[in-house]
Amino acid sequence: MIHAADADLVILGAGLAGLSLAARLARECSGPRVVLLEPRTAYRDDRSWCFWRPEQHDLSYLVSRRWKTWTFSDVGGRNVRHQVPGLAYQYVRGSDFYMSAQADIAESPRVELRLGVRAGTVTAVLGGVRVETNAGTLLARQVIDTRPRASAAMLYQSFVGLELERDRPLPFDPDEVTLMGSLASDAEGLRFVYALPLGPNRAIVEWTRFGTAPIDRDRLIPELDQVLTGLGLADARRVRTEGGVLAMGLGRQAGLPIEGVVHAGNAGGALRAASGYGFLRIARWAQLCADRLLAGREAVGHPEEPRLRRTFDRIFLQAVRAHPERTAEYFLALSDGVPPAALVRFLSDGARAADYARIISSLPWSPFIAQLAAPTRFTPAPAAPVGAAVIATRSTTTSGQ
Known part of the structure; x- marks a missing residue:
């Protein structure tokens, strides 16, 4: 027996990718019926996304801070300062993005966000796709899966960061981003400081390690404490925490493809192998996918890299x-x-x-x-944990993503 679909499209995961697509569809006067499933029950201010764009652009309403200068430095004090006329390094606060997307979705009678719902088995059935969840079964014509997945990668960016505040000025130029500061490396790989001054007395400071295996947060936090002490910030108030693991050069998607299901988000190709900057890549994909769905065509994942x-x-x-x-x-x-x-x-x-x-x-x-003729095979490190807080687009391999 064929049952009517509960939705034209079910999106698994309401992070950056899922919300970006759903919000774009919600802003249209017509379009597919969309159900967005997200296991978390509420959003926290737990992300930062950055990118380079001109001063004004289609996403300017999300940007809370811009800088025209960004720097690189090493532990020996060497400093390289960059500017590009007409471009600014721009910051989107996670809470602002979440609030904007949820507001768009709340205004739409066709797009629904269901928090606290975790998707399980996904199966192709006659006429669509069946999604088993902790709240029951859904039938959809198409599914976009944006959920993180455990997968070996060539390299990992592991990082933890704090938004700091104090009554007197912080030791940063408020008009300049420390993109990769105090660069150093050893047999484990690269380590550096990333700092976004949000004002004279407020900044986000992150400590990043870049190597062949993900680094546990329990190790990164004491290292960040040492960095803050060295910067004279041990007494600063800790407003909030960020952190996660960026898997660079993910292995192939495990298992056979499921008819009617496409993958998006970091695990679906949003995070480029050699760059942690994924915010604009996800925005471009969301626009492409929304345009196709609005034209009555099938959803698509991220385009293949040139x-x-x-x-x-x-x-x-x-x-x-x-x-x-x-x-x-x-x-x-x-x-x-x-x-x-x-x-x-x-x-x-x-x-x-x-x-x-x-x-x-x-x-x-x-x-x-030496790597020109080298095969792409590598000995996998342990997979990055599913559900790790991933900030796409913040530091370089330079991240996203």
Whole structure:
């Protein structure tokens, strides 16, 4: 017996990807019936997303802070300062995004967000897809799965951060982002400080480790405490915490594809192999997918990476895996030897052939030439934990994502 579908589209997971698509569909006067399932029961201010854009753009209403200068530095005090005329590094606070998306959804009679509902088994059935949840069964014509998944990756960015405040000024220039500060590396990989000054007396400070295995937060927090002490911030009030693991160069999706199901979000390709910046990638996908659904076509996942970008990212990550102790050298070479506009284009998916040439010429040749003919196989590290707080788009391999 064929039952009528409960929805035209069910979206599994209401994080950045799920909410971005649902909110776009909710703002339309007509469109598919959408049910969005999310296991959390409420949203917290637990994310930061950053990207480069001109001062005004279609997502400006979400941006709470902009900076025109960003810096790289090493532990020896070397400092490289970047600016690109017409571009600003821009910050979206998680709570602002969540509130905006939920407000759009609440106004729509066709889009429904169900919090506290965890999806389980997903099965193709005659005429659609069946989703088993802790609140019952749903039948949908199509499903978009944005849930995180445990998967081995080539490299991991593990980080923890704090939003800090105190009555006297903090030791940061409020007009300048520390993109990768106090860069250092050893056999475990890269480590650096990321700082977003939100005003003279307020900032987000993150401590990041970049290597072949995810790092437990219990290890990162004491290290961040040491960093804050070194910066003279041990007495600052701790407003909130961020943290997570960015899996760089994910392995293939396990299992056979399910008819009527596509994957999106970080686990579905939103997070590029060699860049933690995913916010705009997800926004572009959400617009593409919304346009298709509104035209009566099937949903789609993230587009495949162009061959040149995919090849370069693979070579870069493999070189980092092969020589983790040289990672700080690589990033300082990029920051010092590549024009800021070219480096931003690379991190933001807009690199040209000439940009790749500048990047390659700035790096030490031998470790990268050795990877040209190397296979893409690697010995997997333990998979990043499902449900880890992932902030796409915040620091570089530079993240997203």
